Amino acid sequence: MDNTSPAPLADLNAELFSLLAGSPGMGEFLEHVVVLASDVVDPAAACGLTAHRDGQPFTAATSAELAARVDEIQYDADQGPCLEALHTGRAVWVDDLSVDVRWPRYRMPALAAGVASSLSLPLRVDGHTVAALNLYSVQARAFTSPARQFAEAYAAQCAAALTLALRHASQAQVEEQLNAALASRSVIDQALGILMGQQLCTPTRAFQLLREASQHRNRKLRDVAADVITRVTGQPPQEPSVSRATPSEFVRYGS
Structure with a gap:
């Protein structure tokens, strides 16, 4: 596919807003955003979305561990x-x-983790940077000029969809959805630790196993992770306690 042509961008815009309409919450929508970003920019790249919560950054969604x-x-x-x-x-x-x-x-630990090149793109809502879409590759010089231009256009579309979502969400909805994204990541991390111990595998392989099970069963990644925890411990996963946040805390971060 020629990522620089208008047709794919138009198709992606339609797909993003379709995903927004069909997603039950912010967390699910952001999961779709990062998977789609990896697929259309560089299928070999790992994509994550960093947001801001209670004065601290956190990873709201990832396509790979x-x-x-x-x-x-x-x-x-x-x-x-x-x-x-x-x-x-x-x-x-x-x-x-x-x-x-x-x-x-950052440099040496990231190199040790396998990252050779990356691209981080701000997502702006009403003039404020609310999140960053991050693509990481194990190959140097993975993001050529055309790929960067396409990724920036995709990020602009993501920001437009996110703007619409936040404008139509009530304060209570934003609080609930941000809390759910935090809790979901915690459950996934707990399940990864269990799988790494059981399978004697890397975090990357453990994440692949979770993702494959999610796709095969047509269930959310978080729900599959919760099943792993419950099966091993006999108890449902322990989710973090989170404080309340307002939409302005989410929107008024960055420049």
């Missing part, structure tokens, strides 16, 4: 391309992390 791990490296280091995109509202491109020295505390 690598994205979650690399996001966490940045949160721990308090620096990195996704955080820079969030804070500045500008796209951040890493062509070859092995020679890019902008974020010294």
Whole structure:
């Protein structure tokens, strides 16, 4: 597919708004966004979406476990391309992390995790950066100029869909959906730990097993993860307690 032609972008715009209309909540919509981003920009790339909650960044959705791990490296280091995109509202491109020295505390752990190049794109709602769409590749120079241009156009479409969703959501709905996204990620992480111990596998392989089970059973990833936890522990997963947030806390972050 020629990603730079108008037709695919028009098709993606229609698909995004169809997904928005058909998703029961913000968390499910964001999961669709990251999977679609990986599919259309670079199927070999891992995609994650970083949002802001109670003064802290968190990963709201991922297409692969690598994205979650690399996001966490940045949160721990308090620096990195996704955080820079969030804070500045500008796209951040890493062509070859092995020679890019902008974020010294992030660079070596990210290289060790397997990342060689990345692209972080801000999502803006009503003039404010509310999230960053992050693509990570194990190959250097993975994001060529045409790929970056297409990814930026896709991110703009995602921001438009997110704007519509937030404008039509009540304060209570936004609170509930952000809380659900946080809780869902926690449940998935617990299940990954169990699968890694059982299968003696990497986080990436554990995530693949969860994703395959989700697709095969046509069930949400979070629900499949909860089944794993309940089957092993005999109890439903423990979800984190979260404080209340307002839509303005979600929207008024970044530039």
